[in-house]
Amino acid sequence: MRHHPPEARQQADRPLRILRDLATGHPGTMLLIGLLALASTAGTLALPWAVGRLIATLGDGAADRWTVWLIVFGLGAALANTLATFLLSRLGQRMICRLRVRTMGHALRLPLADVRREGSGNLVTRITADTSRVKKLIDVGPIQLPIAGLTAIGTLVIMGFLDWLLLAVTVGAFAVAGGLITLVVKRLRRSYVAVQESTGLLAQRFVAAVDAVKVIKAYRAEESVSADLATHAETVARREIDAARMEALMTPVVNLGQQIALVAVITGGGARLVAGTLSLADFVAFLLYLLQLTGPFMMIAAGVTALKMGTVARERFTGLFEKPQESGGETAQPVTVPAGPVPAVQFDHVDFSYGSTPVLRDVSFEVPARGLTAIVGLSGAGKSTAVELIQRFADVTSGSIRVQGRDTRNWPLADLRAQVAYVDQAASSVQDTVRRNLTLGRGDAAFSDGELYAVLHRVGLADEIRRKPQGLDTVLAGDVDLSGGQRQRLAIARAMLTDAPLVLLDEPSSHLDSINEQKLRDLVDDLAATRAVLVVAHRISTIQHADHVVILQSGEVVGQGPHDELLRNCSNYTDLVRGQMLVGPGALA
Numbered sequence: 001m002r003h004h005p006p007e008a009r010q011q012a013d014r015p016l017r018i019l020r021d022l023a024t025g026h027p028g029t030m031l032l033i034g035l036l037a038l039a040s041t042a043g044t045l046a047l048p049w050a051v052g053r054l055i056a057t058l059g060d061g062a063a064d065r066w067t068v069w070l071i072v073f074g075l076g077a078a079l080a081n082t083l084a085t086f087l088l089s090r091l092g093q094r095m096i097c098r099l100r101v102r103t104m105g106h107a108l109r110l111p112l113a114d115v116r117r118e119g120s121g122n123l124v125t126r127i128t129a130d131t132s133r134v135k136k137l138i139d140v141g142p143i144q145l146p147i148a149g150l151t152a153i154g155t156l157v158i159m160g161f162l163d164w165l166l167l168a169v170t171v172g173a174f175a176v177a178g179g180l181i182t183l184v185v186k187r188l189r190r191s192y193v194a195v196q197e198s199t200g201l202l203a204q205r206f207v208a209a210v211d212a213v214k215v216i217k218a219y220r221a222e223e224s225v226s227a228d229l230a231t232h233a234e235t236v237a238r239r240e241i242d243a244a245r246m247e248a249l250m251t252p253v254v255n256l257g258q259q260i261a262l263v264a265v266i267t268g269g270g271a272r273l274v275a276g277t278l279s280l281a282d283f284v285a286f287l288l289y290l291l292q293l294t295g296p297f298m299m300i301a302a303g304v305t306a307l308k309m310g311t312v313a314r315e316r317f318t319g320l321f322e323k324p325q326e327s328g329g330e331t332a333q334p335v336t337v338p339a340g341p342v343p344a345v346q347f348d349h350v351d352f353s354y355g356s357t358p359v360l361r362d363v364s365f366e367v368p369a370r371g372l373t374a375i376v377g378l379s380g381a382g383k384s385t386a387v388e389l390i391q392r393f394a395d396v397t398s399g400s401i402r403v404q405g406r407d408t409r410n411w412p413l414a415d416l417r418a419q420v421a422y423v424d425q426a427a428s429s430v431q432d433t434v435r436r437n438l439t440l441g442r443g444d445a446a447f448s449d450g451e452l453y454a455v456l457h458r459v460g461l462a463d464e465i466r467r468k469p470q471g472l473d474t475v476l477a478g479d480v481d482l483s484g485g486q487r488q489r490l491a492i493a494r495a496m497l498t499d500a501p502l503v504l505l506d507e508p509s510s511h512l513d514s515i516n517e518q519k520l521r522d523l524v525d526d527l528a529a530t531r532a533v534l535v536v537a538h539r540i541s542t543i544q545h546a547d548h549v550v551i552l553q554s555g556e557v558v559g560q561g562p563h564d565e566l567l568r569n570c571s572n573y574t575d576l577v578r579g580q581m582l583v584g585p586g587a588l589a
């Protein structure tokens with residue numbers, strides 16, 4: 001994994017880079033926006049000059065012409081600015097959309113450990129609060145800020161032509177303001193980093209609380225959890241207020257610069273007007289330019305603020321995109337399944353740790369190409385971890401896992417996972433239709449309704465789905481959802497629809513009633529007749545059917561073999577069974 005120091009990231013996130021992102025696919029529009037911005041600047045700059053000429057030609061025939069120019073410059077500048085702002089906003093929204101799509105796609109392709117570390121709330125903040133901050137940057141950064149800069153420089157140049165002495169006074173006054181603003185901006189960056197980090201953390205906590213809402217209600221913990229969330233919200237508010245304090249300084253500082261300049265220019269310019277060394281037309285034009293200078297300066301101050309906020313937000317995206325996606329075996333040879341009877345899975349002296357905590361130690365066992373293999377053990381023994389490692393949700397610390405004779409690290413990841421039909425412990429479903437849940441990753445048209453109902457019938461779910469408002473097209477979310485047992489059966493149906501040679505079931509019957517459990521046992525037997533089935537089991541009834549049982553204890557294999565043999569020879573197994581760690585009729589056999 002590559003890590004850039006923050007300075008390097010800052011380099012990468014310069015507004016110029018964002019300009020490039022913006023223009024992607026729309027260079028013509030970007031050029032048009034630039035031209036419109038220049039036209040608007042030119043119109044704005046020409047306006048006071050036209051006023052000066054109008055005053056100078058009052059009373060002669062040329063005044064009418066200058067009146068027309070005045071209207072052309074004023075209206076033209078306003079129209080060009082409006083169009084440029086709209087076109088820029090449209091490009092900005094398109095870029096934000098691309099950023100969101102990339103963020104979501106990247107997040108789903110990250111290794112599981114990185115997704116957990118980031119947290120769902122924090123990831124959601126990326127596509128909500130952080131993108132709106134980047135949008136603000138787009139609104140002011142690429143066009144308004146350069147226009148403001150150009151207008152300010154152009155105004156100063158014209159003022160210099162009108163009267164360089166008065167210009168020197170003006171520049172002096174605004175230089176004081178500029179120095180103060182530079183100090184403020186430095187502190188703003190720190191404030192924005194703190195705001196965005198604490199906002200991510202707040203979202204993370206809130207999402208976790210919403211996920212656990214049933215438990216929170218059941219234990220009447222609404223108040224304490226709300227209080228905890230409120231503490232995080234207050235941290236965000238405190239940091240926002242810190243930033244607002246800095247932002248609030250911007251306008252008064254610019255105004256102060258302008259007021260000092262006005263007093264100096266009116267006093268000095270007025271004296272020279274009386275002395276006859278400055279014409280009234282030039283004096284008025286100079287004053288108008290001076291008043292006009294505040295606008296671009298305000299815009300620069302606000303623009304720099306948005307720029308800071310936006311680049312800090314953009315860095316959060318860069319930080320995420322720098323995390324490498326899952327990869328494995330892409331450069332390896334095309335998949336060739338070794339000839340002959342190869343076990344579906346072979347654990348060979350596998351060690352695995354979460355961070356520095358060892359979870360599996362020297363684990364070795366095999367899952368034959370056909371038949372039912374069960375992993376049993378107390379809670380926390382490492383059963384789910386072993387099943388997850390087969391799919392390379394994480395890499396072994398040492399040893400190796402082979403699937404169909406090939407080290408999982410040498411399989412292209414997608415091909416490896418295509419060998420596996422997996423039912424996770426939570427029997428997760430996606431927030432989508434029943435159909436999409438059944439055909440996940442295959443496309444809606446992969447199976448006819450008849451085929452889908454047939455498999456639903458096999459898991460005893462067909463009638464229940466038919467009764468749902470839109471049948472297979474019912475969206476599982478909000479008011480219409482499935483029970484735990486129904487979700488489990490749906491997940492099993494999804495696994496059955498694949499032709500994967502290896503089926504991994506992580507406690508598939510934990511929510512099932514005895515009728516459905518019996519159905520599941522029959523289904524598992526059917527599957528095991530033609531495929532390799534590895535089941536993490538707590539129920540003795542499931543295990544009695546297994547051809548091979550692996551006992552895990554604190555991450556170590558402490559026995560393996562057929563159920564009857566283990567009952568006779570393995571005290572760890574009999575302890576498990578007699579201790580009723582395995583539930584169901586026959587557990588005490």
Ligand SMILES: Nc1ncnc2c1ncn2[C@@H]1O[C@H](COP(=O)(O)OP(=O)(O)OP(=O)(O)O)[C@@H](O)[C@H]1O
Pocket residue numbers: 116354359377378379380381382383384385386
């Ligand atoms: N994401 C994780 N990060 C750190 N430790 C974890 C993580 N997931 C599990 N563990 C730890 O790894 C160990 C094995 O967990 P695992 O879920 O594999 O056990 P299990 O045998 O499947 O338990 P159960 O029967 O309760 O589901 C436990 O001590 C657990 O605390």
